[in-house]
Amino acid sequence: MHEFAVGDIVEIETMNGLIYAQITHDHPSYPPVVVVFDGAFDRRPDHTQSITGRPPRFTALISLASALSRLGKQVTLLANEQVSDPFPIFRTPVRDKLGEIIYWWLWDGRSLAVDTGTSGPNRDAPLREVMGAAEFWRRLEDQPDQDG
Known part of the structure; x- marks a missing residue:
């Protein structure tokens, strides 16, 4: 196939x-x-x-x-x-030593941005x-x- x-x-x-x-x-x-x-x-x-x-x-x-x-x-x-549609936003968690998510990297297919919030439009973005x-x-x- x-x-x-x-x-x-x-x-x-x-x-x-x-x-x-x-x-x-x-x-x-x-x-x-x-x-x-x-x-x-x-x-x-x-x-x-x-x-x-x-x-x-x-x-x-x-x-x-x-x-x-x-x-x-x-x-x-x-x-x-x-x-x-534009390339979708994907997210990647960044964790501390205890495994807790401290922030997210957001990726649009070209660049990364930091998201420190736990709510907002990217909260349900697919994982990268x-x-x-x-x-x-x-x-x-x-x-x-x-x-x-």
Whole structure:
């Protein structure tokens, strides 16, 4: 299975139904950014806007085709749509000697910034780490909202 391109929307069959993800950005030092959209479907929606108009369920840095191939999972390339969103913000915790988080590094794909707060718009930003295949599948199989 070849890796997907930026803009590709893929359909992944899970025990909860069909779940959709889109490869949104490339970075030379990391795997692609993959956004998994909220909701699971009993059947494929008629329009991709029904998928891409949904909020993200989670975002990950992962080589999607390789990860799903390692798990023996089949995916369907549904469409390719241009992505206009900026590179997402990722966060990395910085811990003290006791393991407590003392601040966060925020990364926008180009530079780092420090965030000392525990609230605000970046509180729920995805972690800046390469997600493994098993963790990706576990998060897919967590109960999403059921749709058509």
